[in-house]
Amino acid sequence: MNEPNLNKQITKKVRAVEQKVINLRHQIHQNPELSFAEKETAALAAEEMRKLGFEVRENIFGTGVTATFKNSSDPEARTLLIRADMDALPVEEKNELSFKSKKEGIMHACGHDGHTAILIGTAMVLKEMAADFKGNLKFLFQPGEETSGGAEGMIEAGVLKDPDVDAAVGLHLWGSTPEGMVEYKSGPFMASPDRFDLKIIGRGGHAARPHNTIDPIPIGAEIISALQTIVSRRIDPLDSAVISVCNFEAGSTHNVIPDQAVLKATVRSLKSDVREKLAASIEKVIKNICDIYGADYDFNYIFGYPPVVNDPQLTELVAEAAAEVLGKERVREKEKAEMGGEDFSYFGRQVPAVFYFLGIAPEGQIINHHQSDFKFNDSVLKDGVAVMVRTALDFFNS
Numbered sequence: 371m372n373e374p375n376l377n378k379q380i381t382k383k384v385r386a387v388e389q390k391v392i393n394l395r396h397q398i399h400q401n402p403e404l405s406f407a408e409k410e411t412a413a414l415a416a417e418e419m420r421k422l423g424f425e426v427r428e429n430i431f432g433t434g435v436t437a438t439f440k441n442s443s444d445p446e447a448r449t450l451l452i453r454a455d456m457d458a459l460p461v462e463e464k465n466e467l468s469f470k471s472k473k474e475g476i477m478h479a480c481g482h483d484g485h486t487a488i489l490i491g492t493a494m495v496l497k498e499m500a501a502d503f504k505g506n507l508k509f510l511f512q513p514g515e516e517t518s519g520g521a522e523g524m525i526e527a528g529v530l531k532d533p534d535v536d537a538a539v540g541l542h543l544w545g546s547t548p549e550g551m552v553e554y555k556s557g558p559f560m561a562s563p564d565r566f567d568l569k570i571i572g573r574g575g576h577a578a579r580p581h582n583t584i585d586p587i588p589i590g591a592e593i594i595s596a597l598q599t600i601v602s603r604r605i606d607p608l609d610s611a612v613i614s615v616c617n618f619e620a621g622s623t624h625n626v627i628p629d630q631a632v633l634k635a636t637v638r639s640l641k642s643d644v645r646e647k648l649a650a651s652i653e654k655v656i657k658n659i660c661d662i663y664g665a666d667y668d669f670n671y672i673f674g675y676p677p678v679v680n681d682p683q684l685t686e687l688v689a690e691a692a693a694e695v696l697g698k699e700r701v702r703e704k705e706k707a708e709m710g711g712e713d714f715s716y717f718g719r720q721v722p723a724v725f726y727f728l729g730i731a732p733e734g735q736i737i738n739h740h741q742s743d744f745k746f747n748d749s750v751l752k753d754g755v756a757v758m759v760r761t762a763l764d765f766f767n768s
Contacts, residue, residue, distance in 0.1 A: 396469035402458030431523030481543035519713035545737030547729030563711030586631035
């Protein structure tokens with residue numbers, strides 16, 4: 371099929387399922403579920419996949435679901451995995467929508483309702499276009515992205531096998547990208563969201579006699595200041611890194627020096643060597659400063675998701691597919707990686723993978739994720755389906 375006719379066919383079939391996709395998104399939005407509690411959402415996804423005749427597997431690493439569409443009898447046929455995350459956040463929704471969350475204190479404040487609906491829509495269209503490709507598709511609905519992550523556990527449970535997955539694709543609706551715009555970037559795309567907890571153990575006493583104490587507050591303040599020199603003086607200026615102390619708690623009144631101070635921080639980076647260097651340097655700074663003042667410390671460094679690193683060939687495939695179905699003016703390369711994290715990165719550690727953004731920001735606005743007023747227009751859902759469908763077809767026909 372020639373290019374113009376293929377794009378017309380995709381557009382026509384996407385329009386035919388658009389209202390269904392919107393309805394699914396509204397249903398999921400009204401019934402949000404926290405990480406690893408996505409039972410209703412998972413059941414909905416499984417039901418829709420069974421309607422399409424796919425081989426469905428449920429309860430993977432908790433609430434995970436896969437649906438396999440074997441569209442080739444060739445044992446050497448390639449398999450493409452397309453992933454969506456399902457979990458919501460512990461946020462009270464303040465939007466006045468006809469499909470507002472029905473659950474107190476829980477809402478889809480990051481777009482995962484859209485991701486899940488887009489994936490179901492993509493499956494519906496690709497089933498309709500089965501004659502246009504030969505290969506296997508694995509649709510993956512993942513739990514827990516917002517917390518400890520479900521990708522690694524699902525991989526360990528075998529989702530990249532039977533049939534063996536050759537490549538993986540995922541998207542995120544993105545609040546700083548213009549509405550309906552696809553943004554892509556080869557190589558490092560999102561950061562590793564590591565973190566640490568620090569307890570500085572001093573010796574409290576009367577505020578009028580600080581010389582008889584080991585005051586953890588100025589020690590903590592000095593540590594915070596010194597941590598910033600790690601990024602500015604120990605990391606190559608051309609490499610991205612962030613250390614942000616986001617919590618500092620000590621004391622309970624105005625005239626008592628406390629025994630302890632607690633700090634909590636996030637650490638972001640894009641390269642594995644920088645990541646290891648940051649962790650080692652942070653503890654060295656903490657130890658040295660505590661030693662100077664005679665304080666002890668408890669330090670717990672938690673490595674989070676690895677960075678998302680996009681495969682160059684798959685990135686080009688997505689960019690070209692998006693340009694075909696949306697138009698070149700609605701596709702652009704990102705200049706810089708994002709310092710947010712995503713556990714889609716685990717798929718990229720096993721197979722070639724690409725993760726991209728689909729914008730939801732109306733002109734002149736930025737939509738803030740994880741906020742009580744987070745919302746986006748349903749019109750972007752069809753764009754997500756169209757790009758995923760064209761990407762899948764191009765993958766099998768390239």
